[in-house]
Each structure stands twice: as C-alpha cells, then as structure tokens.
Amino acid sequence: GAGVSQSPSNKVTEKGKDVELRCDPISGHTALYWYRQSLGQGLEFLIYFQGNSAPDKSGLPSDRFSAERTGGSVSTLTIQRTQQEDSAVYLCASSLAPSDGELFFGEGSRLTVL
C-alpha cells in the first residue's frame, strides 16, 4: 500500500495475555519506529529500527515489551503478560532514511487490557 499499515486497528485482551501488533512500513523506508500514546497524552518513544543496525530499544518500558523487524520490512511489537496500564494506542512510523526527519505514521493499534 501507499502508507504505513498497522493491524489490528483495535485489540481487546484480558490482563495476563500476550498480544502482537503488526506494522507494514512504506516500501523502501529503511527506518521504522514504534511509539505509544496513552489517552490524551503525547507520543512516547518505544523502539527504533534502522536497516541492519541493532535497534534502539531505549524506550521499551519493561522486559515484557519486545519488537522485531524481519527482512528489513514488517515489524511486530509483542507485549507479554499484558497489564491494564499497557492500554494505549500503539503507533508505528517509517521514514526513508535515518537522517530524514519526516516520519509517516500509521493509524495506530488501539489496545485495551481488561
């Protein structure tokens, strides 16, 4: 597709379950980012992938959070043993190059943990 695609758009899960969120970046974009946005809040950086370099994981809030990017394209954000405070919109973005500040965002995956 032409833009960043995220799935699912909405996910409701029970506390303690694992969830996987998927991001398809724009074709040819080498940089991929995950951000978290809690209700009425700004964007909290989670993780950043750039080509084959080691990802910048400095924003992951706990070891329950992990992400991978296969083949330099699709990325999956996994949250294990979900907690209620994990409820938020998880936004994925991609950019053409690391020095290119113009991030293009997907519409986000809204996660609700009951």
Place this chain on the structure above:
Amino acid sequence: GQQLNQSPQSMFIQEGEDVSMNCTSSSIFNTWLWYKQDPGEGPVLLIALYKAGELTSNGRLTAQFGITRKDSFLNISASIPSDVGIYFCAGRQYGNKLVFGAGTILRVKS
C-alpha cells in the same frame, strides 16, 4: 535525556484568530518537525525545518527553526474549524530517534 517542552497545553480560539504555539528544549536539534493529529488517526506531518533560522510556510501555517536550534514555533493564521486537533512538535539530533512534545490541543469556537 532529550525533552521537548511544548506550550500551551491547550487553547480555545475564536474562528478567524491567529494561533501560536512553541517548543523549547535544553538540547540542540538538527531537525524540527510539526505534526497534526486528528481523532482516531496517526499524526500527519505539517512542516519540516532543517536549518537554524529557517522560516517555512505551508498555506496558513508558518513555522520557524530557532536560531539557537533549541526551539521552534508554529503559527496558524485565520483559524477555521478544521484546525481542531492536537499539534505536536518533534525534534531530532542527527542519527537519533525523533522525540515529541506533549502536544497542544487546539479547540476552535465556531
């Protein structure tokens, strides 16, 4: 760590008025960006600034990259109802992740 202080947090304005918001930091950035987020959607880029002192316009929007490289402002002229949304500033140091301000919620009185 890198922090962007964005103000105001929220504002109500009268349709037709001009709006101004800004972002400051104690760190130097090489790139400043302004995004707008509509409800239920991801942020969309409005203006990108790459050079200190740069002043860039996009329709009714004008943004400037502060000369110290530690701040930026966004002006919206003659606001209209569809300007409602959340505006985010974002800054990048070369090779590093993009960090975002907390956002300015814009509400317009029609």
